[in-house]
Amino acid sequence: MSRLKAELGEELEAYFVEKRYELIKQVVSRVLKGRRRLTLSDLLDRVFLHRGLGIPIFLALWWALFRFTFDVSAPLSDAIDMFFGWLGDMAHDGIANPWLASFVADGICAGFGSVLVFIPPIFFLFFGLAILEDSGYLARAAFVMDRALYKLGLHGRSFIPMLLGFGCNIPGVMACRTIEREEDRILTILVNPLMSCSARLPVYVLIGGAVLGAYAAAGVYSMYILGIALAVCMALLFRRVIPYFKGRRSVFIMELPVYTRPTVRGLLRHMYERGVLFLKKAGTIIFSVMVVVWFLATHPWSATAGGEVIENSYVAMLGKALEPLVRPLGFDWRAVAALFFGFLAKEIVVETFGILLGVEEEALTSAIAQIFTPVTGLAFMAFTLIYIPCVATIGVIYRETNSVKWTVFAVVYGLLLAYAVAFVIVSVGHALGYP
């Protein structure tokens, strides 16, 4: 190996770049006359790009974004939930035919409701992101995070897709288009689903609230952190182990736009563009899946007495068939059935539990506490975080990677990793003496 390469290693390319800039700086210093007046962007960047404060500022703003997304949109979600609940009740009371009543109330209304209840957080998130993006700040955030991301095996441009993934993985995966090198792009796409999308949150809240008691909040936060940590590990792992991903990462040159005041119209447009992707998925897949779940849970009609005796339904048969696979994890047939449908769309996991346990909203928490222990509950939350992204995301992954191989890989590694992590949680929990 040439001594130059041996000495410089990874830094070889940067060495040449630097030498060119050395010359350029000399030229510029002799050619540029007069002093440059400070601009507003210079002033703001003094702080936003500050070596020590830059990243903490971003983390604080990110937290603000999350609070905004979930807490401020909550009343809207509540309202939607109540509305569809009311509608369902009306259907039950108003429609004579029990099958039709069930179909309209538990199938259609519940279906619509469980989907539309996600619209507020998703749109709020994308609105908030639009503020950060249109003002020009997000580019600075990407810039300060770039060095950290680079060390973690990811590309600076992965930053925004990862942020989007916290709302919905679909726009997140699609945003990976801005990454130039195919290897970097595919790696980011593979890792994106580990960003806990908003559809998984209700599962954490339900299970966490039911079995983790006082630690519920910590449990929910830890899922997000776990997702990020796993994304980092997987990125590093894939880079090291899979030959395709080996090789130099492109250096991140980014244009820092001038800071501008966002326009309301621009914000709304951005929010709409990204949110509508979720709506399309919602409108088609989730809704159809809900109807399918309703069908499988209430049929054979006579055996289940119109949905009353769940144990006799097709869902139960499915769950019981899959149960052996998850017994080491401490999950029962209801859990695995919920996971199965969660594969189709994470938004319906909570709803599915409701149906399978045969209880209404209020009693759901205590019912959950019956079938999970704190350890198995935590394992279930982790499983939900990690396993296969929902069908719509899989579709988008296929479209963006243009490869069956990578799409299958994404699904398989997700399943394996989820199982492994859940197993570790259960094993460690049991070893520590928890049930």
Next chain:
Amino acid sequence: MWPVLDLRTRRALAVYGSVIGLAYVIVGLLEVVNAFYTWFLRPGAEEALIALPGLPAGDLFGGFSSLVVGSVLLQAARLWRPGRDEDVAFVLVGSLLAAAFGVLYILVFTANGVSALLAGGEELADWLAGGWLADALRPEIWLFVLALPAAITSWRAARIIIGEEGVEEE
């Protein structure tokens, strides 16, 4: 490059900025301590360790954020001595961050109120009884109000530096 801003303005900003910054740091520390207590040391405790009205009992990241805002504003101390014009940005951005969180917590307060109204019954009663006050007294809201003069002053100073008003250098 010769600085544009006069020492008197710098010092005013230095003092005001640092004082508010210190306030944010203190609030942040209190919130973090509370959160550690509630989350890790004594989960499910009824009373927070530090029970000041409006101070959240279990908001770790909110406390961290206030620490960040405070740290940025404390940098205003640099303005006490003559130096770079850009340092005004610490007060400017600090107030911006203060505004972001101030507005956020006002929105959260409003959202909680609407949720309580929608839910009715017990939830509403709880909120009317005392929940609303805790939300409304959140320190970051009032610190933001206090920071407004600093925001305005630093913005004016920034405009002078950029050259959009006031002194024109040759």
Next chain:
Amino acid sequence: MIRVALIGNPNVGKSLIFNNLTGGRAHVGNWPGKTVEKKVGKCVHKGVEMEIVDLPGVYSLTARSVDELIARDFIVEEKPDVVVDIVDASNLERNLYLTVQLIELEANVVVALNKSDLATDMGYEVDAGELSRLLGVPVVPTVATTKQGMEELKDAIVKAARERRKSPLKIDYGKRAEALIERLEELIRKDPMLSQRYPTRWLAVRLLEGDEDVLRKVRSSAIWHEVAEVIG
């Protein structure tokens, strides 16, 4: 007819200058086999006919992105008579990186120093004459939005096409690297397939940098084994 290529960073006003030169009429197609747009236009200046090709906006000429490869391949393979590099005067350092790479590529460069008005607004000015002297290529100040400098630019293009000066600018990569570059150049000169097609110093530097596209080109050559030994 002179074949001219327009190149520059994104957002420097390249499209505007293209329109100023060609009168807005262009034939739009795609680069062969790619989804990137290719614009070609014509211009007649003092009796001289020019065909102007608009290359994609790029920050540098590595093998990393499709845009950069298109631009680089065009310059290396098609060998246009003149390459007009549009440089943003208000952002000199970053824009000159591309200029320096073009000079290493031994293209016949004419620099259009655009957005001079913006630089003045920001309180400074660029000494075009000194820049031209240091870089070894003609530098024409332009303000594309008001069409200032367009005539001078066209004059410069015609003159450059006629004279075909090569810039004497050379970047010193440090003693060790330079020694390796010299050895590589010796090897390259032994293979006429390479030495006649590509500038030797440029090829040597890129081999040392590990440019994937260049490595691929040299791999099929007879000198590959010796080259591989040198670069490690």
